[in-house]
Amino acid sequence: MRLLRSSAESAFARAGVSLDGSRPWDITVRDERFFRHVVMNGSLGLGESYMRRYWCADDLEELFRRLVASGLDTTAQRSPQQLFSRLFSRISNQQTQRKSKHNAEHHYNLGNDLFFEFLGRYKNYSCGYFRQAQTLDEAQLAKMQRLCELLQLTEGDRLLDVGGGWGEFARFAATRYGCHVTSINIADEQIAHARQYCRGTNVDIVKCDYRDLSGSYNKIAVIAMFTHVGHRNYRRFMQIMHRLLGSGGKMVMETVGGLTSKSCCEPWTNRYIFPGGMIPSMAQIDAAIDGLFSRDAVEEFGQDYAVTLRQWHHNFMAAWPKLSHRYSDSMRLMFEYFFLSVAGAFRANGLLHYHIEFSRLPGRG
16 A cells, blocks of 8 residues: 555656645545555546545645646556557447447436536536626527627528537527527437427427438537547548538537547546547547538637536536435536536646637538
C-alpha cells in the first residue's frame, strides 16, 4: 500500500494536487482502496472510486482543471485494461446501429424527470451561448437563435434535425421561422416527450437511425450528436448528409471537439455516461467532409460549456432532495463527477466546443 500511495502522490503532484492537503482542489482520501483503483485503473479508477466515496475534494472542478492542464488526464488513460480497450476500439465499430441503440438507451432513457430538473426551461442537453446571456435559460434561448441564424432559416425551409433530443430546437425553429422540421432520434424517452411537446407544430418526430434516412432537405442541423457517431463512421455520416442535402444546401453542426485525433472515449465517461462516445478533432471532421462539404466558418466557445455544466450541477444538487426518492446516491455522485470534471476540462481548454458551418459541394460524393 505504501508503494501505491507513493505512486499516486507523485502523479498528482505533477498537477499541483496534494493528497490530504488543505487547499480546495486537494484530494481527501477516505478509503485506502483509492490508491489501488487509481494506480491500476487510471482515470476509470479515479471516477469509480469517487462514486464509492473513497475520496472527495472541495473544488472538484478546479481539481480537474489542474489535472487536464498538466496532461495527467492523458497519462491516466494508459492502464493495461484501458490500452486494450483503445486497441479494440481501433479495430472494431462501437457505433453500429444495434450498438448505437443500446448506447442511447444507457443514458438518455434514465428518466426524463432527472434531466428536466437540471436542464432548465429549455430542454437542451448541450452548451448554452453566454455571449450576452446571464442565466442558463437565456443562454439556451440565445444558442437556439444563433443556430437558426447560422442556418439562415426562412419560411418554407425543409430542416433536418439530427439527434433531436426532447424536441426543443425543432419546436423553436418551426414556430419562430415557419419551416418544416423533421427531427430524428433513437432514444425512446426523448421521442415520447418530443412528440407530445411538438404536437400541433410543423414538426415530425421520427424514430430513425441516421443511416436509414431518406428524403431531401435544404438545411441540416446536427446538435450535440456527432460525438455519438464514432471515428469509423465519420465519413459515412457525412456522405449520408451530403445525399440528403439538396444542391446549395447548408448544414450547421454543434459539437464538442478535441485537440488531437482519437479513436476512443475517456474510459470513465465511456462506461458510465456516453458508451461509445468519441470526441472528434477538427482534422477528423475535415477528412470526413473532403469532397462533400466546404467548411465555411467555425466559432469556438468551450468556456461557455464550463458555465453550462456548472449551472446544471447547481440545478441538479438543488433538485436532489426530490430526485433522491427515485435515484441512488451513487447516481448523484456520478452526475456530480461528470458535470464538474468536464467543466474543469473545458476550463483547461482540454475540450473545445464548436459551431461549424458547412456548404454542400456539387456531386454525388
